[in-house]
Amino acid sequence: MKTPSKMIPLLGLVALALATQAEAQEQVVKIGHTGPLSGPNAFAGKDNENGVRLAIEELNAKKLVVGGKTLKFELKSEDDACDAKSGVAVAQKFVDDNVKFVMGPYCSGVAIPASRVYSDGGVLLSTVGTNPKVTQGGYKNLYRIIASDNQIGGSMAVYAAKVLKVTKVGVIDDRTAFGQGLAEEFTKEAKKQGLTVVGQEFTTDKAVDFTAILTNMKAKQPEAIFFGGYAPQGAPMTRQMKQLGINAKLLGGDTLCSPAMGKLGGDAVNDAVFCAQGGSILEKAVSGPAFKEKFKKRFGADADAYAASYYDQVMFIGESMAKANSIDPDKVGAELYKTTYKGVAATYAYDDKGNMKQAPITVFTFKNAAPTALASY
Known part of the structure; x- marks a missing residue:
């Protein structure tokens, strides 16, 4: 049956309305990543970024619903070059862009000065900066996702x-x-x-x-x-x-x-x-070999030092959003502080300073x- 030409505009309006309704039921959550994407440590920055990316792809496949809306996670990655000045500038950029969840920095020398900017901006920060000073600033919603120095x-x-x-x-x-x-x-x-x-x-x-x-x-x-x-x-x-x-x-x-x-x-x-x-030995961890396999299949490279830790924390954050029924960093942070999460590289539970209670080595x-x-x- 041929569709009457006068019905085409009407069908188009219906399709547009349905698409608009679908978008209205979607909530975008930006996940920032800051690390060395240039310079001698770029291999580590890219590896960490890929750990975040893999978790984001899996969270999007889960279609988590918070507040009646399906969460759509988006990765925003910036190069801090393991340089303090660049890292602080990246932190301010993320705050200005309303990125409320950030993974990194990789280098302690960046994490220490940048953490103040993130805290002032209401950002939940998860870092692998290992210097003890990273978590001694008294900032809320700052988490060290590995063992400290x-x-x-x-x-x-x-x-x-x-x-x-x-x-x-x-x-x-x-x-x-x-x-x-x-x-x-x-x-x-x-x-x-x-x-x-x-x-x-x-x-x-x-x-x-x-x-x-x-x-x-x-x-x-x-x-x-x-x-x-x-x-x-x-x-x-x-x-x-x-x-x-x-x-x-x-x-x-x-x-x-x-x-x-x-x-x-x-x-x-x-x-x-x-x-x-x-972190524990991935080969001997229950889900370690599967993680290594899917990481290599997705990125064509073996997971380096902290890809699994970055992946774990992003998954923990997603789970905490679902439990809190909120994407507010304070409410999500409250869940992180009180909850234990079994990830690939470790079991994550944080003390009041944001350090892991038991960090395997x-x-x-x-x-x-x-x-x-x-x-x-």
């Missing part, structure tokens, strides 16, 4: 004493808020464990040549060297240790557990680097230039 640095000192059985250690840090804080926590616990700190050296997060400080360190004959810093420096440092005939193990925190260490350091990192990372080494889990604590 005192947990990570301390656990590496215990591992050095109890498992590696070393007695003399050297310490190097890159003078960033993250690297310096991590090294301080390692040093404190190392002394408690009876280890002798034979020397301390400093570098920067832009350096590529560590010959001078490593030569100084070699003369003091440490059995292990702890490096507070990032993989783009840790990898060449490991190669240069080998070239200088330094047989000490290189110890570090979560940032050295990245596959980037193997890509940049090659064979030099094998059985020579030991690092501690927040895994120690890794490298085999065939790839991070290999040894044990979880």
